[in-house]
Amino acid sequence: MLRAIIVDDEELSVKRLKRLLSESKDIETCHTFMNPLEAYEYAKSSPVDVAFLDISMPELDGMALSGLLLDLDNAMDIVFVTGHDEYALQAFDASALDYLLKPVTAERLDKTLAKIRKNRGYTAAEPALSVFLFNGLRLCRSRKGQETIRLRSPKTEELFAFLMFRRAISREEIVDTLWSDLETDKALKNLNSTLYYIRKAIGSGQTGDCIEAGRHEIRIAESSLYCDLYEFERLLKQIRSAPEPSADLFKRAEVLYTGEFLKGKSYEWASEQTRRLEQDYIELLEAAARFHIGIHQPQQSLRYFCEILKLDAIREDISHEVIRLYTELGRKHEAFQQYRLLEQSLQQELGTRPDPRVEDFIMKLMR
Structure with a gap:
């Protein structure tokens, strides 16, 4: 995954681009700076894979900053972000990997991230676990639906579906929802044993890492699995925020809804x-x-x-x-x-x- 920085003196532009990057599975960390000199100081001591730089900034513009950053690490990918398309040729002369015009759209940013992956010679890793929540509940060890995983009992299925739905939830709320008819101590024991059987079924050393069980909260590590619901909601958000959604975006979202949520x-x-x-x-x-x-x-x-x-x-x-x-x-x-x-x-x-x-x-x- 990529470590990114955003450098821009416009606060709204910074917030928008950071939100879009946070929705991508390619980005591990993203630090933002409104002062280019502070960004340069940060890059001196912290690894940066890709820098998104506004071109027009006071004191030190994006072109000059890109030169300083590349002197620190010539493997860093530079992407210029600006509201003025007349800078395009200048940007590529400065060895930029790509050039984004404000306001940046999620669809256009996806293309930039694809260029970065290609430039670095890697593709996004295929998740070890795929979970399908539309038209029923199905767990598989591949995105294509091969090697179905069967859970031990209806209660293990319900707990897993509930965790996927809530993504992060306290143990107290889980037992209140799924074991409300039991005393607290017995309900918590049931939760622990049911969670054990889920992890055993999906393989706690591999795909089981998608379940992060703390003392008070249980969380789904979304980046370690594929889920049709999560992808559907991500695409919906992308469509709603895009000034002009594409036919491809609509089609990709449509095919994910294969039937009612948890049908049956x-x-x-x-x-x-x-x-x-x-x-x-x-x-x-x-x-x-x-x-x-x-x-x-x-x-x-x-x-x-x-x-x-x-x-x-x-x-x-x-x-x-x-x-x-x-x-x-x-x-x-x-x-x-x-x-x-x-x-x-x-x-x-x-x-x-x-x-x-x-x-x-x-x-x-x-x-």
């Missing part, structure tokens, strides 16, 4: 999270559909809207969009079919009829 497991503590994640997924599909409308790809937009209706058949606004898109694509018969489905769903579920605006649209289509 009737855990009371998971019910609210299940509803929230389904709503997040629906919002993702709608954003993707409207993104494709904006770039004039009605067929792709139609697919996303239809996925929403599989989960919420009485969304009249979405049905109207589907009817409109079918019409735009010259598929009037399917537009009428969609209207009939909406009519039936509303009558069965709510005892109502479609919005008059949808009915008017259909009547005009029939003329």
Whole structure:
């Protein structure tokens, strides 16, 4: 993993870039400096793999600072970050690995980190444990789902799922949630024995390192495993913060949601999270559909809207969009079919009829 520094005299830019870097699994530590001389003093005594430098700074600009840093360690990767694209050629003349234009986006930063990995001749290590929480609960020793790990009992499954869901939680809250019917001492013993069986199943010397059990708290070491939920939430955050999300980001997030969170497991503590994640997924599909409308790809937009209706058949606004898109694509018969489905769903579920605006649209289509 990489040790990074950010040097910029604009506080908001520093905070934004540090947040984006903290969401990357490539970065181990990230120190920030608003004074370039302080950054230089730090680099004299501390190892730095990559330096993100603003170009325009008082006293010592990024170009000059990059020279000083490379004198200390010519293997250091320099990435310039600035609000002025006229510095691009100058940046590469200064042996910069890359050049980022403010405001930095997560998608663009990913490309920079990929360049750094390539330059250093390594790829991100494949986690020894993969955990899938959508459409059930599944543990595997590879990302491709090979060599499934089976846990000892339903209670070991529930404890592991609860730890993955909460990520860090006190022992007290665990026993209050999973063993509320037992006395405290017995509940804590059950927790310890159940935790032992989980670690035994996943291998405490290897993948078991993903569970950090302290005296008062148990924590999941997220960097030591892959989890579809964690990746889904990371991509959602990236999409929401990006000024212009890409079709690829939407697609990557969509394919992760393979089914309901912990489907088939009737855990009371998971019910609210299940509803929230389904709503997040629906919002993702709608954003993707409207993104494709904006770039004039009605067929792709139609697919996303239809996925929403599989989960919420009485969304009249979405049905109207589907009817409109079918019409735009010259598929009037399917537009009428969609209207009939909406009519039936509303009558069965709510005892109502479609919005008059949808009915008017259909009547005009029939003329």
